Amino acid sequence: MYAFVNGPFLWIAFCVFIAGSLWQIAALLIRSRRTDRVFYDHADAGAAAASVFVWLVPFASRGWREHPGTTAITFVFHVCLIALPLFALGHTVTLDYSFGLGWPNLPDSLVDALTLVFLAAAAALLVRRMVLPQVRIVTGPADYLLWAVTVLPFLSSYLAANELLLPPDTMLLIHVLAGGVMLICLPFTRLAHAFLFFFTRSFIGSEFARRGTKTW
Amino acid sequence: MTENTPAKPVDAAKIREILARNDTARLRMWLKACTSCGLCSESCFFYLTNEKKPEFMPQYKVRQTLGEILRHKGEVSREFMEEAKEIAWGRCTMCRRCSQYCPFGIDIAVMIHIARQCLRSQDVCPERLMNIDQSYLDTGNQMNMSDEDFIETCEWMAEEGQETIKGLEIPIDREDCELMFIVNAREPKYYPQDIQMAAQVFAVAGETWTMPGHGWEATNLSMFSGNLAVAAKVAQNVYDAATRLKAKKICVTECGHAYRAAKYEGPYWTKQPGGLPPVPVTHAVAVYHDYVKSGRIKLKHRFEEPITYQDPCNLSRSGDLAGKGLELLRMIATDVRPMSPNAEYGHCCCGGGGFIPMGPDYKKRRMVAGKFKADQIRATGAKYVLVPCHNCTDQIGDLNKEYDLGIKIVSFKEVLCELMEIPPHLIVDGEAE
Numbered sequence: 335m336y337a338f339v340n341g342p343f344l345w346i347a348f349c350v351f352i353a354g355s356l357w358q359i360a361a362l363l364i365r366s367r368r369t370d371r372v373f374y375d376h377a378d379a380g381a382a383a384a385s386v387f388v389w390l391v392p393f394a395s396r397g398w399r400e401h402p403g404t405t406a407i408t409f410v411f412h413v414c415l416i417a418l419p420l421f422a423l424g425h426t427v428t429l430d431y432s433f434g435l436g437w438p439n440l441p442d443s444l445v446d447a448l449t450l451v452f453l454a455a456a457a458a459l460l461v462r463r464m465v466l467p468q469v470r471i472v473t474g475p476a477d478y479l480l481w482a483v484t485v486l487p488f489l490s491s492y493l494a495a496n497e498l499l500l501p502p503d504t505m506l507l508i509h510v511l512a513g514g515v516m517l518i519c520l521p522f523t524r525l526a527h528a529f530l531f532f533f534t535r536s537f538i539g540s541e542f543a544r545r546g547t548k549t550w
Numbered sequence: 551m552t553e554n555t556p557a558k559p560v561d562a563a564k565i566r567e568i569l570a571r572n573d574t575a576r577l578r579m580w581l582k583a584c585t586s587c588g589l590c591s592e593s594c595f596f597y598l599t600n601e602k603k604p605e606f607m608p609q610y611k612v613r614q615t616l617g618e619i620l621r622h623k624g625e626v627s628r629e630f631m632e633e634a635k636e637i638a639w640g641r642c643t644m645c646r647r648c649s650q651y652c653p654f655g656i657d658i659a660v661m662i663h664i665a666r667q668c669l670r671s672q673d674v675c676p677e678r679l680m681n682i683d684q685s686y687l688d689t690g691n692q693m694n695m696s697d698e699d700f701i702e703t704c705e706w707m708a709e710e711g712q713e714t715i716k717g718l719e720i721p722i723d724r725e726d727c728e729l730m731f732i733v734n735a736r737e738p739k740y741y742p743q744d745i746q747m748a749a750q751v752f753a754v755a756g757e758t759w760t761m762p763g764h765g766w767e768a769t770n771l772s773m774f775s776g777n778l779a780v781a782a783k784v785a786q787n788v789y790d791a792a793t794r795l796k797a798k799k800i801c802v803t804e805c806g807h808a809y810r811a812a813k814y815e816g817p818y819w820t821k822q823p824g825g826l827p828p829v830p831v832t833h834a835v836a837v838y839h840d841y842v843k844s845g846r847i848k849l850k851h852r853f854e855e856p857i858t859y860q861d862p863c864n865l866s867r868s869g870d871l872a873g874k875g876l877e878l879l880r881m882i883a884t885d886v887r888p889m890s891p892n893a894e895y896g897h898c899c900c901g902g903g904g905f906i907p908m909g910p911d912y913k914k915r916r917m918v919a920g921k922f923k924a925d926q927i928r929a930t931g932a933k934y935v936l937v938p939c940h941n942c943t944d945q946i947g948d949l950n951k952e953y954d955l956g957i958k959i960v961s962f963k964e965v966l967c968e969l970m971e972i973p974p975h976l977i978v979d980g981e982a983e
């Protein structure tokens with residue numbers, strides 16, 4: 335079991351994640367040549383880049399500024415979500431060991447603290463989703479499920495590191511499984527917003543620029 | 551099958567055809583990327599003015615209309631469509647403000663537009679918008695006016711205008727002009743003075759201009775009914791007229807959606823190469839701006855009463871005139887008090903998206919949702935509102951009554967006619983000092 339999860343399963347998960355995402359992107363780009371002439375006719379690289387960039391910086395867009403609380407939580411959530419897996423010691427060591435790829439890692443105590451911060455932000459987003467009527471009304475079971483899929487890898491890593499609930503080895507197994515499931519889900523669910531963001535923002539930035547206006 | 555006409559069966563194949571035509575990469579991304587975050591809610595004035603009821607938040611409106619149609623692959627019931635109609639036309643003006651506030655820039659208004667096209671294909675649409683589609687087909691304009699009546703009105707207005715401007719002309723079908731001016735059919739029908747005032751401005755600026763005897767209708771309400779076959783015809787009429795008259799530019803009257811339709815959407819409905827109109831399209835606001843800035847029109851004095859500027863969504867957000875509109879007003883008036891927020895972030899007044907022509911059935915909602923604009927206007931303390939759009943004009947007029955704003959609504963041509971210096975050669979004999 336351990337061998338399978340840490341071996342072939344992870345390989346499959348990464349392959350599905352990368353190939354799935356590339357396939358989705360390629361399919362959209364190929365389709366767009368035929369169906370989205372309006373974009374190519376008036377493509378404005380500067381506006382597209384600005385439309386992406388401004389929304390990547392906290393409080394830079396009007397939309398972020400007008401929702402300061404949600405903005406703060408959203409950025410904390412996403413920064414931790416990306417930084418933790420990249421710089422956790424457990425991950426960098428594995429990479430180094432398996433591929434000889436190495437980059438700096440964050441100290442364990444910091445990883446631990448940031449995982450807690452991440453979990454707190456995730457909890458806040460969940461509460462927001464359940465409490466605000468305008469969010470609840472567009473929320474369905476899939477949104478809760480994806481929330482769980484995203485949170486589980488982090489929760490399990492925290493529990494494993496602190497030897498809580500289950501024996502650390504079992505917890506680690508859950509951690510790897512959960513991480514793999516998240517990667518597999520990403521290209522095919524709403525989690526795809528991770529890469530679609532860049533395309534939708536580029537389009538709208540360019541589309542409004544041809545009208546002399548902005549979307550940030 | 552006797553007394554009552556039975557409800558027509560739903561032609562799902564036709565709906566699917568429309569869905570297929572709109573099955574773009576961008577729509578696919580919008581459907582997939584939305585994280586249901588709700589951040590678009592507060593950007594929508596319908597949501598803000600309806601006690602923030604969640605049913606009015608933008609993404610929900612899409613899911614209840616286009617979302618359901620897609621989910622059922624067009625196999626929807628008449629009951630569903632009637633409900634969807636009340637959302638697609640009654641709770642959204644396609645103002646596009648929400649797409650500026652969605653972190654993914656999802657274009658809700660475009661999705662509502664696809665829903666409208668599907669519904670319209672089954673004749674589910676506010677009655678009056680469907681009548682207007684027919685009127686475009688019958689006469690080429692929204693008011694069922696004949697071209698003869700139009701030309702006669704122009705002749706009459708030119709003649710009457712000669713009491714103010716010596717030799718005032720409203721040239722019809724003149725070739726090789728700088729501008730081909732096109733109007734909203736309500737001008738010849740109900741407000742012929744509007745055409746006369748525009749003619750005066752052109753005369754004083756020394757413009758070479760003309761109006762086409764056919765293809766003079768600038769409005770394109772079929773864009774909002776969702777009948778894009780007719781919308782394309784209306785746009786093509788204008789392009790054909792401009793090509794026939796070899797005009798350098800098409801100039802749209804002070805109307806918002808007419809400009810958007812002719813300049814940005816029309817080229818796609820009529821399949822123009824490069825997505826550009828065959829003859830460049832400009833707008834009265836841009837043209838007047840140029841006259842005043844360059845000194846082609848000089849002012850006797852500036853307008854002194856406190857005045858604010860209404861940004862029509864289709865000029866200031868879906869069009870490129872937010873800056874020029876306010877700048878022009880600042881050149882001709884001393885006490886300009888912009889609304890907040892304004893320009894490309896301005897809120898819709900609820901006159902757009904077809905709401906005004908949708909008529910009395912929808913008036914109550916229009917007054918409720920228009921309250922945001924009414925409050926904005928009141929907060930400026932202005933006594934006048936400069937409104938460069940016919941639909942906004944009607945709506946703000948109604949809001950003025952409903953909410954006792956005590957304001958006066960004016961257009962640029964109106965104010966310019968008051969303020970501009972008439973050059974000596976155009977002063978009517980006997981009036982010169």
Ligand code: SF4
Pocket residue numbers: 593594595596607608611641642643644645646647648649658659898
């Ligand atoms: S387009 Fe305008 S009216 Fe429609 S949902 Fe968006 S903000 Fe509201």
Ligand code: SF4
Pocket residue numbers: 472583584585586587588589590591608609651652653654655656
């Ligand atoms: S702001 Fe955008 S992503 Fe969020 S609910 Fe609205 S449409 Fe969806």
